[in-house]
Amino acid sequence: MLREDLGLTGSKRGCDLGTCGCCTVLLDGVPTLSCLTLAKLAEGREITTIEGIAPPGGLHPVQKAFVEKGATQCGFCTPGFIMTAVAFLRDHPSPTREEISRAVSGNLCRCTGYVKILDAIEAASRAMAREGASSA
Amino acid sequence: MTPAASGEAPAVPHRLIGARVPLVDASLKVTGRAEYTDDLRRPNLLVGRILKSVHPHARIRKIDVTEARKVPGVAAVLTGDRYPRTFGVLPMTHDETALAVDRVRYIGEGVVAVAAVDEETCERAFARIRVEYEPLPVYDDPKVSRNPVAVKIHERALRDTNLQKEVFQHFGDLPGAWRAAAHSVRVSARYAGVTHAFTEPHAVLAEYSPDGRLTVWSATQVPHYLHRALSEVLDLPMHRIRVIKPEVGGGFGGKSDPFPHEIACAALAMETGRPVKIVFDRDDVFYTNHGRHPTWNTVGIAADALGRFTALDVEALLDGGAWSSFGTVTTYYNGVLAMGPYQFPNFRYHGARAYTNHPPSGAMRAHGGTNIRYSVEVAVDMLAEEMGWDPTELRLRNFLPPHSTTVNEFRITSNSVRQCLLAARERSGWREKFRALPYGQGIGIACGFYISGSNSPIHFTPKFPQCTVHLKVDMDGGVTVHCGAADIGQGSKTILAQVVGEVLGIPLDRIRIAAVDSDTAPIDIGSYSSRVTFMMGNAAKRAAEDLRRQLVQAASDLTGYARESLECGGDRIYVRHRPQVGVSFLEAVHRAMEHTGALHASGSYESAPMGGTFKGARAGTAPAYSFSAYAAEVEVDVETGFVRVRKVWAGFDCGRPLNPQSVEGQIEGSIHMGLGQLLSESLNYRGPRLMNPSLLDYKIVMPQDMPEVECLLVGEDDPEGPFGAKEAGEGPLIPVLPAVGNALYDALGVRFLDLPITPDKVLRALEEKERREGRLSKPAPPAVMPVPAGGTDHAPR
Amino acid sequence: MHLDEFQLHQPESLPEAISLAREFAGQFDYLAGGTDLLPNYKMHLNPRPHLISLDAIPELHRFSPDQGDLGAMVRLREMEGSAGLASRYPAVAQAAREVATPLVRASGTLGGNLLVETRCFFFNQSYFWRQSLGFCLKADGDRCHVVPQKEKCYATFSGDLAPALMALDARVRLMGPEGTREIPLTDLYPRxxxxxxxxxxxxxxxLEGVTLPPPVQGLRSIYLKLRVRPSYDFPELGVAVALCQDGGRVSHLRVALGGLEMVPRRMDALTDPLVGSQLTGESLRALGEAIRSAVRPVHNTFLAPDYRRKMTAVLVRRAVRSLTEGS
Incomplete structure (x- = not known):
């Protein structure tokens, strides 16, 4: 539905069975597997995809951190990880590394060994804290 | 940006080389804007699906597709007899067809291809296809396949067996060396098959236009081989075929063969005149496999009384599955890659690869070098224990020196394996930990090496370089790079940009890497054998140097200074001794274009001839080799058998790291993949049937189970690598398996020789040990411990 | 992959759901999260032409851990994050936290996990895969490939919450065409x-919801899960223990197991004799061994059945020990 009818191809199809996390979107702000969500049950609810988190022409702090820390290699899992991370950092602004590992443990990555993904999420949490502090 | 004036002829520091440059396409990937094959849309697009064989081995008596053709919405139904010509990645072993012809050889092999308006219609058509099979004897065990068989899986199998390839090599006098040895060990180990498990399933989109041209977009690591295979099987000249590689969501070797579904999809597009897209379901990816061979190997190492290795004796039996794929290479690699990083004066190898009715095995990251390395490094560890030596000392005594030749005539150039080992030993606190940690905890070490690009290209006719790079300069000074090397996530586009930017002294945003498109990209033979940084890097460097010559000439014309006194940097071309004098890059470009209106440059790489003259001498030769030594620390829950790898110290010699962040990414990802093979991943077959074709049941490592990784990049510049670089994409996988295997021995006193080492196997081994020895205890410490820190050069050679 | 065509119903009340159930008797599945059902449907495992989603029924979403009252549609994500649940019924919160992955827990529900389809290597496969084998008793076929015979399916119960809730004496409320009833959770799974x-x-x-009795003074509980990886994997074994001690003597002890057999199971016959006694290393070891020899896993999950039996003893010991140590 998202990919075929709306042309939002940022969310990827990696397994169709809920076992890879590449299709993660936010459903009312909660990271959700779009492959296991019936479109009709999402009616009237807010869906955010990777296409919808960055300010126009810019990057979300999590996206920026993924770029800078080398957290994306082939990039196929990246949108899913980022959606998970964006929601996670919203709810847990200063997480430990262990909490981050757990939070992304429904997203598979085969390139990075997760190390730089965790680095990036940590870095994003710090950057967002700084931003929050400076805008407060 | 004015470079500091130094007065002297300065060694201009590298600006882009060696910098932690983010991937040039990262911003597309993090925003979901990078386009993978499944993201592409074409008007009037059809969906293609492939009906798979439910039999592991059967003759096809008859295929009736009459009813399927009548299903509304079906545009084409294709069977194997339409395009029966065989193909395969190696020219010598063509044994695949686009769809099964007369015979199926594994569960999951493609039999009929259907193009229709949607997936459901394809499935409806499948339900109306009648295939009559006559079951044949099933071969699911290479130990059976190596003997005379009733039915050969392929006619080309050797003699009356199902062996696809057999290799015998003998250098020196192995039996003599073995008899004279003061110490010897022999290790036999078994390795389950593992697979790449990239996140993007295979996908291909093909379109045949009325002008007789075929365009194929595919998730491939090797656009050029696909181009050739399409041409051969479809009987279309290459100039009427255009292959485009969009973003690829990981490959690891699993997208390096030309695949039947790619050809079938193109054939469907030709039949229908409409664009057709085939995207695999995840289980199709598992059946397509081409992963690491299930392997049985035996390694014997002999040494003299001084601890010098005198002989290496290797046997390997590989389960090749239904097709040849890269198998001939795999069979060689399992022997010839056993030797380095050590020196062995005598070497014998007997390798065999058998056809079976399993999904085909093929090339997977650190192809042919992984399983044998585990056995060798465990054997070295055992030998050290038998001799009462510290295993790091035994290794140090036996390393190949830099700039040497192996007994099978590999030319070794730069080699920092010694530095790798010393760094890993030092950083890991080896001396305090080895044989000294509490029971259940342990530390282990292991080394490795890998080819930095296969010296012999798979296709050698017509003769052409292994890689060529074209540069085209825009009127505003932008540089477009055309190259056929496939970026599959490893970052080759970024390396291209860094190399070109470094030579020309321009920032990365001036450089645009064109997508791989066979209409515009010169030939590159693909992203495999860890060849891209080395070969493409050299080609790109030469192309950029060619361009620089033209621009420096232009700058010389403009400034009146001699070419030799000019330098590129900071987006300028300036006088080395008077940096304030110069022209902008753009001024030089405009001057150089003045009479041509265009500015182009080319560079290519061709490796030097090397290797011996004996049969198979080219296998494993490479213009350079990476080297490695990893230490790993583990902790075992001795009641449950669960293994936790706490930390890996990864000593790696990739020459000069062109982009340390990328190199680290390759090492970390390799450790993830290696630990998976070691501890939890396996293709579980019961008979011919794959029991776990899913990402739920094929168990790749989770983030919580990743150890801390400390990368120790200690290599020196390689004399032939671009800016001194060597490979870092595959070699980093190899040492992690035996390092952890040896650490498990240190922790538990048990050698694990059956991979993966799942918790149930650990527990069973501990129970056996307890039964045998009456107690559980650590192995005894060696008599010879390493010398104190600082004593780095004590090799007896 | 695709879903076969079905009609989705979204009743907004229980009576409406039940009347739909009556109308489409034998032709429907309730949809309560979908993280188990939809993958099975995509693999064409017993799909039905009607799906009755329970998502729009407000009362099924109620979540009052303080009253021990949990609606069937409570998301696992909500349960794992609930401080109230964690303090009153720790084993339940732990079990919720251990299910699959965070993404699955965002959609997966309490009711869905209690009624999760049993699992087997020969069942949880694509239509094509099963066709190549000749199908099985549980879907489209007539024989079992794990224990070769034609009467009984040996697929493994793989929910995490059932053992945890069973150990805490949970009851389930069931509403149907013939009225409402409440039964002990243990009775939901006939052996x-x-x-x-x-x-x-x-x-x-x-399954309308779960009621938990208020925890008696001093009741402690824990859930331990055996699986190859710390996320994704279904339990190869799940052990829940609830324990209350009074002056060093056991006043209440429950052990429940999942991930081992066709149904989750509480081991009262083996734990009841320990009530009134003092727990020693020896009695604990004996309990573990007794439970180990009472269970009969089959070879249809990743880890070997003899290993899973051994681990039953280990995890029971560990669970009890961790409850006694902290007290």
């Missing part, structure tokens, strides 16, 4: 079934 009909649910009945 004498054929493995195909896995629960005592009657035709059309909805």
């Amino acid at each position: 004498d079934g054929d493995g195909i009909r896995r629960t005592s649910l009657r035709a059309g009945e909805v």
Whole structure:
């Protein structure tokens, strides 16, 4: 539905069975597997995809951190990880590394060994804290 | 940006080389804007699906597709007899067809291809296809396949067996060396098959236009081989075929063969005149496999009384599955890659690869070098224990020196394996930990090496370089790079940009890497054998140097200074001794274009001839080799058998790291993949049937189970690598398996020789040990411990 | 992959759901999260032409851990994050936290996990895969490939919450065409079934919610899960223990197991004799061994059955020990 009818191809199809996390979107702000969500049950609810988190022409702090820390290699899992991370950092602004590992443990990555993904999420949490502090 | 004036002829520091440059396409990937094959849309697009064989081995008596053709919405139904010509990645072993012809050889092999308006219609058509099979004897065990068989899986199998390839090599006098040895060990180990498990399933989109041209977009690591295979099987000249590689969501070797579904999809597009897209379901990816061979190997190492290795004796039996794929290479690699990083004066190898009715095995990251390395490094560890030596000392005594030749005539150039080992030993606190940690905890070490690009290209006719790079300069000074090397996530586009930017002294945003498109990209033979940084890097460097010559000439014309006194940097071309004098890059470009209106440059790489003259001498030769030594620390829950790898110290010699962040990414990802093979991943077959074709049941490592990784990049510049670089994409996988295997021995006193080492196997081994020895205890410490820190050069050679 | 065509119903009340169930008797599945059902449907495992989603029924979403009252549609994500649940019924919160992955827990529900389809290597496969083998008793076929015979399905119960809730004496409320009833959770999983009909649910009945008795003073509980990886994997074994001690003597002890057999199981016959006694290393070891020899896993999950049995003893010991140590 998202990919075929709306042309939002940022969310990827990696397994169709809920076992890879590449299709993660936010459903009312909660990271959700779009492959296991019936479109009709999402009616009237807010869906955010990777296409919808960055300010126009810019990057979300999590996206920026993924770029800078080398957290994306082939990039196929990246949108899913980022959606998970964006929601996670919203709810847990200063997480430990262990909490981050757990939070992304429904997203598979085969390139990075997760190390730089965790680095990036940590870095994003710090950057967002700084931003929050400076805008407060 | 004015470079500091130094007065002297300065060694201009590298600006882009060696910098932690983010991937040039990262911003597309993090925003979901990078386009993978499944993201592409074409008007009037059809969906293609492939009906798979439910039999592991059967003759096809008859295929009736009459009813399927009548299903509304079906545009084409294709069977194997339409395009029966065989193909395969190696020219010598063509044994695949686009769809099964007369015979199926594994569960999951493609039999009929259907193009229709949607997936459901394809499935409806499948339900109306009648295939009559006559079951044949099933071969699911290479130990059976190596003997005379009733039915050969392929006619080309050797003699009356199902062996696809057999290799015998003998250098020196192995039996003599073995008899004279003061110490010897022999290790036999078994390795389950593992697979790449990239996140993007295979996908291909093909379109045949009325002008007789075929365009194929595919998730491939090797656009050029696909181009050739399409041409051969479809009987279309290459100039009427255009292959485009969009973003690829990981490959690891699993997208390096030309695949039947790619050809079938193109054939469907030709039949229908409409664009057709085939995207695999995840289980199709598992059946397509081409992963690491299930392997049985035996390694014997002999040494003299001084601890010098005198002989290496290797046997390997590989389960090749239904097709040849890269198998001939795999069979060689399992022997010839056993030797380095050590020196062995005598070497014998007997390798065999058998056809079976399993999904085909093929090339997977650190192809042919992984399983044998585990056995060798465990054997070295055992030998050290038998001799009462510290295993790091035994290794140090036996390393190949830099700039040497192996007994099978590999030319070794730069080699920092010694530095790798010393760094890993030092950083890991080896001396305090080895044989000294509490029971259940342990530390282990292991080394490795890998080819930095296969010296012999798979296709050698017509003769052409292994890689060529074209540069085209825009009127505003932008540089477009055309190259056929496939970026599959490893970052080759970024390396291209860094190399070109470094030579020309321009920032990365001036450089645009064109997508791989066979209409515009010169030939590159693909992203495999860890060849891209080395070969493409050299080609790109030469192309950029060619361009620089033209621009420096232009700058010389403009400034009146001699070419030799000019330098590129900071987006300028300036006088080395008077940096304030110069022209902008753009001024030089405009001057150089003045009479041509265009500015182009080319560079290519061709490796030097090397290797011996004996049969198979080219296998494993490479213009350079990476080297490695990893230490790993583990902790075992001795009641449950669960293994936790706490930390890996990864000593790696990739020459000069062109982009340390990328190199680290390759090492970390390799450790993830290696630990998976070691501890939890396996293709579980019961008979011919794959029991776990899913990402739920094929168990790749989770983030919580990743150890801390400390990368120790200690290599020196390689004399032939671009800016001194060597490979870092595959070699980093190899040492992690035996390092952890040896650490498990240190922790538990048990050698694990059956991979993966799942918790149930650990527990069973501990129970056996307890039964045998009456107690559980650590192995005894060696008599010879390493010398104190600082004593780095004590090799007896 | 695709879903076969089905009609989705979204009743907004229980009576409406039950009347739909009556209308489409035998032709429907309730949809309560979908993280188990939809993958199975995509693999064409017993799909039905009607799906009755329970998502729009407000009362099924109620979540009052303080009252021990949990609606069937409470998301696992909500349960794992609930401080109230964690403090009153720790084993339940732990079990919720251990299910699959965070993404699955965002959609997966309490009711869905209690009624999760049993699992087997020969069942949880694509249509193509099963066709190549000739199908099995549980879907489209007539024989079992794990224990070769044609009467009984040996697929493994793989929910995490059931053992945890059983150990805490949970009851389930069931509503159906014939009215409402409440039964102990243990009775939801009859042990004498054929493995195909896995629960005592009657035709059309909805699992409406779970009630937990208020924890008695000093009751402690824990859930331990054995699996190859710390996420994704279904339990190869799940052990829940609830324990209350009074002056060093056991006043209450429950052990429940999942991930081992066709149904989750509470081991009262082996734990009841320990009530009134003092727990020693020896009695604990004996309990573990007794439980180990009482369970009969089969080879249809990743880890070998003899290993899973051994681990039953280990995890029971560990669970009890961790409850006694902290007290």
